[in-house]
Amino acid sequence: MKKAFIFDLDGVIVDTAKYHFLAWQKVAQALNINFTHEHNELLKGVSRVRSLEIILELGNVQVSQADKDKMLIQKNEDYLSYLVDMDESEILPGVFKILQLLKEKNQGIALGSASKNARPILEKTGILSYFDTIVDGNDVTNAKPDPEVFLKAAQLLDIDPKKAIVFEDSVAGIQAANIAEMLSIGIGEGTILYEADFVFKDFTEINPVFIDKLIG
Ligand code: BG6
Ligand code: MG
Numbered sequence: 001m002k003k004a005f006i007f008d009l010d011g012v013i014v015d016t017a018k019y020h021f022l023a024w025q026k027v028a029q030a031l032n033i034n035f036t037h038e039h040n041e042l043l044k045g046v047s048r049v050r051s052l053e054i055i056l057e058l059g060n061v062q063v064s065q066a067d068k069d070k071m072l073i074q075k076n077e078d079y080l081s082y083l084v085d086m087d088e089s090e091i092l093p094g095v096f097k098i099l100q101l102l103k104e105k106n107q108g109i110a111l112g113s114a115s116k117n118a119r120p121i122l123e124k125t126g127i128l129s130y131f132d133t134i135v136d137g138n139d140v141t142n143a144k145p146d147p148e149v150f151l152k153a154a155q156l157l158d159i160d161p162k163k164a165i166v167f168e169d170s171v172a173g174i175q176a177a178n179i180a181e182m183l184s185i186g187i188g189e190g191t192i193l194y195e196a197d198f199v200f201k202d203f204t205e206i207n208p209v210f211i212d213k214l215i216g
Pocket of ligand 1 (some may be wrong): 009010020043044045046047048051076113114115116117118137170
C-alpha cells in the first residue's frame with residue numbers, strides 16, 4: 001500500500017533546533033527576558049512570527065510592530081549564520097536510512113515544516129531529491145498545531161490524510177498530526193511528546209519491521 005510519510009524538518013531531519021534556540025535567546029537577552037530550554041519547547045514547530053509573540057508574552061514585554069519586524073530579521077540573520085557551513089553531517093542519526101527504505105518501498109515522502117528556510121537546508125544537506133513534495137512556512141497561513149501544513153502535504157501527494165504518518169519533534173506538530181487524523185510519531189522525549197501515537201528517541205530506534213507495519 002502507498003502511504004504518505006510526512007517529515008518535519010527542524011529537530012527531526014536536521015539538528016537545527018539548537019540554532020533556533022541560540023538565535024531566539026539573543027533576542028530574549030536583548031529584551032531582558034529569561035528564556036530557557038523549557039520555554040524553547042513552546043517555540044518548536046511554531047512559526048517565526050508566533051515564536052516572537054510567545055517570547056514577548058513570556059517577558060510580559062510590549063514592542064512596536066517596527067521593532068518586531070527588526071527583531072524577526074535579526075533573528076533570521078543570526079540563525080542563517082549558523083547554517084553557512086551546513087552539510088550532510090548535520091542530518092540526524094538514522095534519517096538517511098529511513099528515507100532510503102521508504103524510497104525503495106515506493107512510498108510517498110513529503111516535508112511538512114513551518115520553516116521558511118526549509119529548501120536551502122534540504123539542498124545543503126543533499127537530501128532534497130528524496131522528497132516528492134515540500135510544504136513549508138512559505139506555503140501555509142496557519143501555524144502548527146493547525147493541521148494545514150500536513151493536510152496540504154497529503155493532498156499534494158494525492159494520498160488520503162488517514163493514510164499519512166507524521167514524524168515530529170514538537171508538541172504543536174504532534175497535535176497538528178492528531179487533528180489531521182494522521183498517525184503521529186514523536187521523535188524525542190516521551191514525557192514531552194506524550195500525545196503522539198508512538199515515540200522514539202531518534203530514527204536509529206525505528207527498524208524496517210516497524211516501517212513495514214506502517215505501510216501495511
Ligand atoms: C520550525 C521550528 O520548524 O520552524 C521553529 O521548529 C521555527 O523553531 C519555525 O521558528 C520557523 O522557522 P524559520 O526557519 O522560518 O524561522
Ligand atoms: Mg521540528
